[in-house]
Amino acid sequence: MEFFGKIGSSVEGGLAYVGSLTMLAGRAAYFTFIGPFQGKPLRFQRAAAQAMEAGVRALPILSLITFFIGLILALQAAYELRRFGAISFVASAVALSMTRELGPLITAVIVIGRSGSAFAAELGTMKVSEEIDALETMAINPVSFLVAPKFVAMLLMLPCLTIWANFMGILGGSLFGVLQADFTFWRYIIASLDALFMRDVMTGLVKSFMFGATITAVGCLEGLNTTGGAEQVGRSTTRAVVMSIFLVILVDLVFTMLFYFLGEH
């Protein structure tokens, strides 16, 4: 009996957590979409600074990693395809797995490591040093001032980064294609593009959009919920990273299932 009680209370805790994430995202959405019509202008400059940090500065490491992932995918796919003499399918295998799954996912993981953790650390530090309180006493809403620009930046940047990641992955695959599978570079790219339908790219982008919302909400919520001192900021950051990875995978699963069953018809 106690066992079921424990399951019950952790499910309740989980739902409450998702509830607070949704509420935070909802308030940020209010300040982004409705606030500007009520005389509370959106802070474009802050959003742009966040987009620069979370998006543009992530490009080098994202490019490198997704290039390698593309190459790894090609090697792994070719290992099996070679046995059937179908090595030329390596291009479509890489293109499909990148755009549908690994592009959005790897991008999300990198952004969690770079930005999700940074959000939690930044807001957590501000919380423990009373800076959040200071904003409130100055009649500046912390969600509007700190969280909403992060949402705007992430929701714009994650799909962009994902497109770039897809491209870099295909580029990584092409290295194998050209060296080992008798492709020319352009033929490899054309083979990749031929394998892709708009649907594949779009499902990936929808997922990446959701990942962006998840990462921002978790990072900001963990930061804002920090109490105590500096060591708690570290703990919040860790929690933000672990929770984000878990929730991103969960969101990924839900949307992949959704697209799978929708795609049947």
Next chain:
Amino acid sequence: MAAAADIFGADTSFDGPMISLRDLRVSYSGREILHGINFDVQRGETLVILGGSGSGKSTLLRTLVGLEKPTSGEVWIRGKNFSAISEAERDEIRKRLGMSFQGGALFGSMTVGENVALPLEEHTKLEPTTVEIMVRLKLDQVGLSGFENFLPSQLSGGMKKRAAVARALAMDPEILFFDEPSAGLDPIIAAGIDQLILELKKAFHMTIIVVTHELASAFLIADRMVLINKGDVVALGTTEEMKNSKHPKVRQFLDRIPEPAVAQELDYLQMLTEPSTKSGEGRQGKSR
């Protein structure tokens, strides 16, 4: 009577008590911290809230500026019930308040100038050049001229506090709150902060609320004092009245007499440690 208005368009004609507390109770997770606080603060008055650690004085201050919600009772600020009005109205009142936090709470990613400019940029439609002038003015007032482009991390403890005061002054508040203004500062710097508070009081006729446990500073700046102990108002009066008070808690606080329980604990600790110390004269000297 024509309503007076300042440059921000806010009504400055209110002449009732600036702050009025009615049986204010605040609880944290089921535990009551403040058990029914009552007092008024008049315009232009400096009230010092005294109390030991854990007395509830910080909670009282946080409730006054609206960072904590009362579980029951009322906080009236400028004739408005702070906890019964809408968020928008509360924000309007908050623009008339300035708060200097214990650690300064300056935004680390912004320069001192940007910190001071922030409330002006958020709440007024002043031109950037005007904002710049006002920032310089506020920094002059606290003795930090020329530090606009420094980051808070480049300032010393006392300078950080001054910068925080400049930010609190940015909107020309009617009520200024200080949380432990001299905590963590050396006596000379702390005296400088006291001086600053006195100057603000004299020059702008501001209502000032200071939370502290520094007695010397309290007696220097206060018009009236309130002593909080374990969530209750023990005594409230002018500095003279407090000095002459016979109330045991007031005497204990002002004469710095340790709690009997604490004294007993020390004896107990001494009893425990003494047999094990071999012949430590130095230790005896320390344990007193």
